[in-house]
Amino acid sequence: MDSFQVDSSFQQIDELIKEYLLFRGFSATFRSFESECRNDKDKRFQADKIIEELYTFITNSDINGLIDYWKYLDLRYFSRLDARFFGSVKKFEEDLLKYYLVYATQQKRREKVLEFFDAFGTELNGNSGWTKWFGLPFSRDPTIDPNYDIFFTKQWLEMFTISLHNFLSAIFQNMPLPSLLCFNIDRIQRYVLEDEIKTLRNEINSIKNGKTETGNGDTEFKLKINKPQEPTNYTKMLQRARALFDQKDRNAPSRSSTTSNKVNSDNNSVKSAEIYTDDLCLTPISEYAIDNSQELPGEDINPFTIMNQEIYLEHTSGISHAKFSHKGNLIASCDTDNIVSIWSYSGAPVKSKIDNLNLNITCLEWESRSDKLFLMGTDERFVKIYNKESRSIVHEFQTDGHFPRVKQINCSPVEPLFACSSSPKEVDDGWNNVNGLLITWNLKTMMIQDKFILEPSMSKASGLPVAPIETLQFNHNGQMLVTGDRVGCIRIFDIRSFKPIMEWSLPKITNISLSKKGNGVICSSRFSFDENNIYVVDEAGDLTQWSIHKPGTIISHSHLNGFPPSPLLSPNHASLTKPSFRKRTSSTSSVRSTKSNKSFSGIYLTNGFGSGSTNNGNNGVTNGGNLNKVPMVSFSNDTKHVLCVGGNGGCQGVIYQTSTGNQVQLLAPHNSVLTAVDWTTVNGNSVLTGAMDGSVRVTKMVTDIST
Known part of the structure; x- marks a missing residue:
């Protein structure tokens, strides 16, 4: 069960408990329960909310509140982890306190910095990680002081935020759930098991009836039974967390941010689509x-x-x-x-066709958390949301008028959110320093969440050309988005700040002789399974693997013979x-x-x-x-x-x-x-x-x- 499903289950169960208490006349218990829900320290096990609470203490220069809340998390969660994670917990605590000092220094609250060392100086004395920090209040400009400069960069803060978020998310995804929540999970698993049994029976019948190209039906059946099981979402999350925190090379200048998402209203109209069934299909x-x-x-x-x-x-x-x-x-x-x-x-026959109202379809995408919603991008500004159950277009989003061609759509795996890239309508293989647009929309509120324009002025700052984005993909927890564009530039966006935290260009490789055919258009850019690397396939047929921890560093390169x-x-x-x-x-x-x-x-x-x-x-x-x-x-x-x-x-x-x-x-x-x-x-x-x-x-x- 993903975090969105868990959060929805908590809300539902909380409401059921309240209803039951009122029904039984337990009004005092109801008021107490409602009060505790409002002051929920666990924030319904949402990593974003917990980090927001920690940063609120920092922005308010409330060091006692910060330490007390961290101690609560430590006692409630961290102390129950495997011993191998204790070092990571200690490092997170240390970096959180350092950020407290950095923020106070940035806000010119020197008295808060001195107050911190007065209260905790004795405890920190002798700790090698803090030795140089006692000189922070006396540094003329810590932003250029080699002892502290890295901690004053946006890259460090954003990377720390992403790492802490991933760590908390992994803990919440793997903790045991109470019986009320497990009941729904068991029900889902029973349905999945029934589907698997049904599929297996169909395959057995197919083998018995001689419908498959096999020399030995029993052998094929055995291969199916002995196939290694795909890891569950919980296991995948834990594997990624281990890969992240066991990684020794931590020199990546990557970033994250706690900037709140801006939600803009969207008054797009909803139009019906003509749905009809083709009795010759399937x-x-x-x-x-x-x-x-x-x-x-x-x-x-x-x-x-x-x-x-x-x-x-x-x-x-x-x-x-x-x-x-x-x-x-x-x-x-x-x-x-x-x-x-x-x-x-x-399985059961499902067949329907959609008349798209004379618009050219440029891309397709399924909503990642179910098979209910389906998204279609067009070259006339529209992203159409189709509901499979009602067989109708339930909403239409519109992009900026300057960027009518929707290039690609990708849905978050954990939130009702999708990202799409769009471009000017003219098709020109010589695109270079032409604007592109990247937008995220919320499928719950049906409004724009964030917008990022790739414009030529960015080239002066980054040294990289800008062009419309061809490919995009979320990572496993929906906190990062990797994109690839028409001129071979890779960018990784932090979804919270919706700004690129890493970017590099394929043509700038100097130690690898890549094929020169093609225009540098990227056909696929995606995270590796452990999310330590990015795989890129370009239109020249080159497959390259890039390190996330050292942006712009190539891990491997090969040519896909025969593609294109x-x-x-x-x-x-x-x-x-x-x-x-x-x-x-x-x-x-x-x-x-x-x-x-x-x-x-x-x-x-x-x-x-x-x-x-x-x-x-x-x-x-x-x-x-x-x-x-x-x-x-x-x-x-x-x-x-x-x-x-x-x-x-x-x-x-x-x-x-x-x-x-x-x-x-x-x-x-x-x-x-x-x-x-x-x-x-x-x-x-x-x-x-x-x-x-x-x-x-x-x-x-x-x-x-x-x-």
């Missing part, structure tokens, strides 16, 4: 005679065993975007006619010569559907992967133009592998090993060029590949225990 076509025995160089060959793969015919024109839902059992896909389809490839694919077709051919596996309508005889005159701007479906574009006048079909490569890259949850459009001239998905960049597994090819891939690990490993002919293949895999 028709899987099982794959037969698929050869997966291709030899690949390098280690870790074929790390996954393919259990099943099916093709779904949800669309009659080329796929532009396709995404698994948060729970992994639904898929949302969009085609070049800007028709969005939501459908299920497993070389041109496959000549301009005189619109499809592969291989015959299609289904009867095509007139709208699917070419890459671009002929039934729509809309100018599709989210992706340029072409006959190859060249650069530059030449319109042939046939309803938007271009020859030699650029495909949007951002949907062509997807990492596994553990970031050990990455799936890209690659082999067979772009008709085949390729799985690469991130540590080496080697191709380790090839997926079955499509009949036309691929345009989108995605990967989910919620219920095992499943990947999808979408193609220009409108087909989507879902491949279910298990980890090969022999590798």
Whole structure:
């Protein structure tokens, strides 16, 4: 259960207790309980609120209140931790007191600094970490004094805040819960277990009926049972916390802030969408005679065993975007006619299509905490929020008029919050020092939370060009956001201050000879599983790994052979010569559907992967133009592998090993060029590949225990 769910459960249970006390006539107990709730020191186990309380004591120069509250946290939580974390707790306490002195000095409250050493000087005397600090009241300018200057920087404060927040979050995520809260968790787990049993039974029946490409059904079943279980959210949080606090190299000039988020009103109108059901959709076509025995160089060959793969015919024109839902059992896909389809490839049938009111769809995203809400970005300022249950558009956000093209959307994993990047509408591969916009919206209040404009004036301060952001991803607790733009710049934003705390540029690497093809457009930027590094894939096919603790320091570099694919077709051919596996309508005889005159701007479906574009006048079909490569890259949850459009001239998905960049597994090819891939690990490993002919293949895999 994530922190948002826990907080919601606390609110619900508190209200139920109050209702019960009033019903029983326990008015005195009710008043006492309500009073204690208002003065809750635990702040409903929200790390943000606890840090805010600590900083309130600091800004008020209340050293006694600060120490008393820290002692409460120590007795309530820290003293119960494993002994290996005691050093981290002591360091946090020490840095918190140092920040108290720094803030008092910045506010010219010298008497508070002297008062601190009068009260605690004897206790701190002899502590090597405090020896130099006794001279702080007598330093002429501590901001340039080498003994203290680092503590007066915004980078130090922001990094301390992020580290403390992560530490508290890890504690709250792993502490035992009372029975009232556990009841709801047990109920959820029972539902999950029932779904897993149902899925397992379906797979067993498929094996018995001979629907899978296996030589021995019992072997396949055993592989499924013995597949290592994915770590729970609690375990993942603890692993990341350990990786963070066991890390020896702490020289990162990274930052955080306690600046409050600004919430602006949003009076966007809500419009209904036409929803209709296609009785021809959800028709899987099982794959037969698929050869997966291709030899690949390098280690870790074929790390996954393919259990099943099916093709779904949800669309009659080329796929532009396709995404698994948060729970992994639904898929949302969009085609070049800007028709969005939501459908299920497993379990109960779910099928609906969304008429997007003649707007070009530029990106898709599922709300991260459930499968209820679905987000669509357009090139006319709108971000549409679609409710799957009511089958309607429930809200529409509007970006700034200067930045109408929504480039990318990503939802926070722990809060009702999403971030989106947008840009000017003109498409120009030569973008350099052109404004871009990054916004966060609150899905609970339906209002803008924060806004950040990347403008040319920033280049003078950072030395880096600015350009619209192509990719973005939250970290595991939603406190940081990594972005990659069109000119190869990586930035990490702190969500609380909504400012970049780290930034560097790919072209500035001097000790690595990177490929020079492409424009530096970043196709994917994401945190590694332990969140100590950032993985970046650019349009030249380079996979680089960067250290978070030493921004701009490259850890590894490799080239993804085959990505992006070389041109496959000549301009005189619109499809592969291989015959299609289904009867095509007139709208699917070419890459671009002929039934729509809309100018599709989210992706340029072409006959190859060249650069530059030449319109042939046939309803938007271009020859030699650029495909949007951002949907062509997807990492596994553990970031050990990455799936890209690659082999067979772009008709085949390729799985690469991130540590080496080697191709380790090839997926079955499509009949036309691929345009989108995605990967989910919620219920095992499943990947999808979408193609220009409108087909989507879902491949279910298990980890090969022999590798």
